[in-house]
Amino acid sequence: MSHDAYDGQVAHSDDHAHDTHHVNYLAIFFVLCACTALSVIFDVVHLSKPITIVLVMSVAITKALCVMMFFMHLKFEGNWKFVLLAPTTILAIGLPLALFPDIGASYYTPTAPQVTSWAEEIRNDKDRHAEHAAATGHFEAGQVE
Amino acid sequence: MSHTAKPTALKMGIPIPNSKLGLWLFLGTEIMFFTAFIGSYIVLRLGSKGWPTDTHDTHINVFLGGLNTFVLIVSSYLVVVSHEAMAQKNFSKARMYLLGTLILAFVFLGIKSIEYYGKISNDILPGHIAETSSQAIKKASRELEVVVRKRFAAYTSSGAIPTERPNDMVNLVIQIEALPKAATRPENVNEETFKALQVSAPVDVALHSRWMDLHQHIVANVSLKKPATGPEYVAASAKLEPGEKLPELEYSEVTALLTEMKADKTYGTYVTHGVFEPHPVVYGNIFASIYFLMTGFHAIHVIVGMILFAVVLRQGSKLDGKWTDFVENSGLYWHFVDLVWIFLFPMLYII
Numbered sequence: 080m081s082h083d084a085y086d087g088q089v090a091h092s093d094d095h096a097h098d099t100h101h102v103n104y105l106a107i108f109f110v111l112c113a114c115t116a117l118s119v120i121f122d123v124v125h126l127s128k129p130i131t132i133v134l135v136m137s138v139a140i141t142k143a144l145c146v147m148m149f150f151m152h153l154k155f156e157g158n159w160k161f162v163l164l165a166p167t168t169i170l171a172i173g174l175p176l177a178l179f180p181d182i183g184a185s186y187y188t189p190t191a192p193q194v195t196s197w198a199e200e201i202r203n204d205k206d207r208h209a210e211h212a213a214a215t216g217h218f219e220a221g222q223v224e
Numbered sequence: 225m226s227h228t229a230k231p232t233a234l235k236m237g238i239p240i241p242n243s244k245l246g247l248w249l250f251l252g253t254e255i256m257f258f259t260a261f262i263g264s265y266i267v268l269r270l271g272s273k274g275w276p277t278d279t280h281d282t283h284i285n286v287f288l289g290g291l292n293t294f295v296l297i298v299s300s301y302l303v304v305v306s307h308e309a310m311a312q313k314n315f316s317k318a319r320m321y322l323l324g325t326l327i328l329a330f331v332f333l334g335i336k337s338i339e340y341y342g343k344i345s346n347d348i349l350p351g352h353i354a355e356t357s358s359q360a361i362k363k364a365s366r367e368l369e370v371v372v373r374k375r376f377a378a379y380t381s382s383g384a385i386p387t388e389r390p391n392d393m394v395n396l397v398i399q400i401e402a403l404p405k406a407a408t409r410p411e412n413v414n415e416e417t418f419k420a421l422q423v424s425a426p427v428d429v430a431l432h433s434r435w436m437d438l439h440q441h442i443v444a445n446v447s448l449k450k451p452a453t454g455p456e457y458v459a460a461s462a463k464l465e466p467g468e469k470l471p472e473l474e475y476s477e478v479t480a481l482l483t484e485m486k487a488d489k490t491y492g493t494y495v496t497h498g499v500f501e502p503h504p505v506v507y508g509n510i511f512a513s514i515y516f517l518m519t520g521f522h523a524i525h526v527i528v529g530m531i532l533f534a535v536v537l538r539q540g541s542k543l544d545g546k547w548t549d550f551v552e553n554s555g556l557y558w559h560f561v562d563l564v565w566i567f568l569f570p571m572l573y574i575i
Contacts, residue, residue: 118570175262
């Protein structure tokens with residue numbers, strides 16, 4: 080890397096990005112607030128579970144991108160950001176993928192004592208829970224399969 | 225020898241200040257730290273046959289969570305404008321914004337404390353949650369036992385009942401029962417205390433009796449409507465045909481018993497304060513572990529951020545351009561803290 084090239088990069092990325100790239104932080108702030116309100120609304124309106132998951136996680140990713148790109152100035156940083164963040168991101172994604180076959184698929188086998196001895200009780204509890212919820216005014220029974 | 229221009233030293237590395245590079249490397253490790261938790265949560269939740277989502281079970285308050293998200297977003301905005309003010313050499317303005325961030329961090333922790341209190345006061349803690357009805361019954365009995373032991377401790381610790389075995393409840397209850405009729409009081413106990421204990425003795429004996437009765441029914445697994453000990457139990461058991469069983473102890477019977485005990489005018493208060501509502505929550509413990517682990521570590525990060533801002537604010541009017549990088553790096557750290565919460569909020573509070 081030549082000196083000139085280095086200086087050029089410094090001028091672009093090091094000399095406090097906001098000096099050269101004006102960001103309307105207030106607008107980003109309002110977008111983040113609106114997204115948070117959306118998340119709460121998606122919870123309150125009682126959509127089906129998969130739709131809620133897709134919606135709230137999309138909102139979360141949008142918020143995360145706004146924070147990273149504008150508040151953390153990654154939009155205006157040099158390519159070093161990819162060198163620095165790509166390995167950690169790959170490793171971060173790798174962990175759940177590595178755990179999934181053994182744990183995510185089911186961390187108790189169907190014949191494990193916890194499952195066999197609890198199965199009947201849990202089925203009964205499901206009914207009791209519904210009764211309890213109805214009696215106390217909480218009609219949303221917990222997810223028990 | 226001809227004179228040639230000395231070549232300029234070759235500069236290697238990433239064109240950002242070392243402190244910023246260090247901070248980003250640290251944030252790289254932080255990404256892996258939190259995604260390890262989040263990833264584990266995802267696989268554990270996928271691997272569980274159910275998950276507590278009813279807010280009555282989890283005591284999750286989505287509005288408090290949403291409010292905390294808003295608080296962190298405002299604080300993130302204040303940090304970024306503070307850094308901008310630093311770059312513009314407007315240090316007093318930067319200090320004001322940073323102070324706002326610090327205050328909001330306190331607000332965040334305050335709201336978090338309210339949420340934690342809601343869970344702790346309902347015993348939504350890892351390892352404390354009954355997942356089946358039989359566990360719920362046993363948990364209620366254990367908690368009732370603790371209440372009785374605490375009541376009995378007043379007699380032994382005050383010296384009203386001198387004993388070398390203060391945990392021997394079987395013998396202790398006989399002595400407590402006899403206390404109201406005791407003619408003399410031990411010298412080391414003042415009269416007022418002794419009289420108060422004489423008055424409370426029948427109440428505590430009655431409380432012990434109720435707990436012991438429940439305990440015996442749990443051991444025998446017999447309905448509260450039937451005797452669980454003594455000649456009546458033996459006679460009832462003897463009448464059973466082969467393969468036949470006495471009616472089993474039902475969860476609903478125990479909850480009815482606890483409701484009745486809590487309403488009692490004499491010992492009801494002790495039971496109310498010592499025994500939690502015992503209804504079972506399947507996968508409640510793993511939920512509580514995940515909730516406290518993730519939000520706890522996040523709260524620790526908030527505290528670290530507060531320390532960073534306090535260091536800057538401590539400079540007071542001496543704050544100058546030398547602190548610009550520090551403020552930028554603290555800001556990056558704070559945005560990361562915000563970023564983690566952006567994912568924790570939907571994952572723990574909504575999904």
